[in-house]
Amino acid sequence: MRSYLPIARGSYMVGLVYRFGFLFTIVGNVVYLGVAYYLWRSIYSYSDTIRGLTFNETFLYVGLGSAIFILLKTYADWYIHYEIREGIIANYLTKPLDFQLYNLFANLGSLLMNLTAITVPTVLLLTFVFKVKVAFGPGLFLFPISLLLAFLISFSIDYSIGLMGFYSESVWGLSTTKEIIVTVFSGALIPLQFFPAAMQKVLFWLPFQAIYHTPIMMLTKPDQALNVFLPMMAVQLAWAVTLFVAARLFYNQAIKVLRIAGG
Amino acid sequence: MRSFAEYLRLYVIIEKQYIKARMQYRADFIISSIGMFFSSLATLGVFWVILNSVPSLAGWSLMEMVFIYAFYMIAISPMQILFDHAWQIRFHVQQGSFLKYYFRPLNMMFYYMSEMFDLKGLTQLVVGIALLIYASIQLNLGWTPIRLLLLLMTLFSAALVQISIIVAASCAAFWVLDSYPVLGLAWKLREFSPYPMTIFDGAFRVAFTYVIPIGFVAFYPSQLFLRPEEVSPLIYFSPVIGIGLFALTYWIWTRGVNSYTGTGS
Numbered sequence: 001m002r003s004y005l006p007i008a009r010g011s012y013m014v015g016l017v018y019r020f021g022f023l024f025t026i027v028g029n030v031v032y033l034g035v036a037y038y039l040w041r042s043i044y045s046y047s048d049t050i051r052g053l054t055f056n057e058t059f060l061y062v063g064l065g066s067a068i069f070i071l072l073k074t075y076a077d078w079y080i081h082y083e084i085r086e087g088i089i090a091n092y093l094t095k096p097l098d099f100q101l102y103n104l105f106a107n108l109g110s111l112l113m114n115l116t117a118i119t120v121p122t123v124l125l126l127t128f129v130f131k132v133k134v135a136f137g138p139g140l141f142l143f144p145i146s147l148l149l150a151f152l153i154s155f156s157i158d159y160s161i162g163l164m165g166f167y168s169e170s171v172w173g174l175s176t177t178k179e180i181i182v183t184v185f186s187g188a189l190i191p192l193q194f195f196p197a198a199m200q201k202v203l204f205w206l207p208f209q210a211i212y213h214t215p216i217m218m219l220t221k222p223d224q225a226l227n228v229f230l231p232m233m234a235v236q237l238a239w240a241v242t243l244f245v246a247a248r249l250f251y252n253q254a255i256k257v258l259r260i261a262g263g
Numbered sequence: 264m265r266s267f268a269e270y271l272r273l274y275v276i277i278e279k280q281y282i283k284a285r286m287q288y289r290a291d292f293i294i295s296s297i298g299m300f301f302s303s304l305a306t307l308g309v310f311w312v313i314l315n316s317v318p319s320l321a322g323w324s325l326m327e328m329v330f331i332y333a334f335y336m337i338a339i340s341p342m343q344i345l346f347d348h349a350w351q352i353r354f355h356v357q358q359g360s361f362l363k364y365y366f367r368p369l370n371m372m373f374y375y376m377s378e379m380f381d382l383k384g385l386t387q388l389v390v391g392i393a394l395l396i397y398a399s400i401q402l403n404l405g406w407t408p409i410r411l412l413l414l415l416m417t418l419f420s421a422a423l424v425q426i427s428i429i430v431a432a433s434c435a436a437f438w439v440l441d442s443y444p445v446l447g448l449a450w451k452l453r454e455f456s457p458y459p460m461t462i463f464d465g466a467f468r469v470a471f472t473y474v475i476p477i478g479f480v481a482f483y484p485s486q487l488f489l490r491p492e493e494v495s496p497l498i499y500f501s502p503v504i505g506i507g508l509f510a511l512t513y514w515i516w517t518r519g520v521n522s523y524t525g526t527g528s
Contacts, residue, residue, distance in 0.1 A: 173294030
């Protein structure tokens, strides 16, 4: 643990170098929130409550979705794939570090960077400019744990896609497909409540909703009973453990095919 | 000064070689095309989910949205296929390899952009055309030669608007080195172009119509074919807007290229 924390700190500092970029990301997010506001306002012109959500709840859901999306978007799949393809991975293999834990902590550092630079300003914007109100309830206390589990799931998926670099030249297709499936079926773009009922039943058991829908619901409707939240978290925990272990096994297999040119 | 025909001939020769080289990675091409297929349909999926719960989006039915979306997919294809190298400017500028583009007796923007021909973008074009035909049949749109001509004209202008926004954003690299955040913002804006512009008001409506005119990429031109009676007269100026924006972008590019001093190594 002691040797991994400086890695997180390091990647946090690297993030600071790109301060100029954060400005654009925040502007992009403000525009996105504005567009989402108008889109959902027009949808809610038909009725005050759609699929059990009010306009305020849906807008909070979508806004949080974008904030958490940026938080969890660490580009781990691209970096790991790049390091494998270019042979940079050799630098890590010669050190007494675990490759998966190394990447986990490096991503934790970028996550904290995104949290301070982008997510917090977005949430402040939601509360003060768009005047979104958050109710009080047990969900608020479960949220941090749920977010951490969501990070583990998201990381394990990205990490496994990155490991495909052992087998394939380019990761564009895989990464893009993964990103679309995750964003559409996770609630990052549109509340899962809006999907047809049969689809919702299937989506509930998939890991994607555990990344966005579960933590978002804890802030959107925090005043629900614990027996609503606990099964959702159980699904999260099960996926976090399964995917983390699966990624580990995959690495142990994949590392065997690695050949790095000398020189 | 070389003639247009000469450039066209050169372009074909360059891309033939490029495609041959890319085809060495056939699996990559297939996976990327699948990725492109899903990613280009994501926003349409969102519209579909929304229209499951409400009867229309600001008065536009699902099939009308499919038409607007198909128009959007076709309009952004030339940018995706022919100008994809714009994303790499930041790497070339940072690493100094951009210098090589100064040393050919060719138009620099032509030479630079010709180095990449995005094959996976063809997926988007094909799906867009198929959806446009499907929606036209479902909506019973009568296509006369004049309307087809209008379609080609508005598509051409829309493509120019989209190309201009992305290329102009990528030019930021000449001044701030890392143009990714600017490009990311431009890319995000692109995704809003199939939205019915009538849902916006105030600053957003003005910005999407006059400042960064993404409204002209899909929604305003589609109105011309779906509901000609509601159309704003502005749409007849779309070629002027498209060509004007491209000229502006070319001017930004020229300034950027002239101010770049290399990496010094």
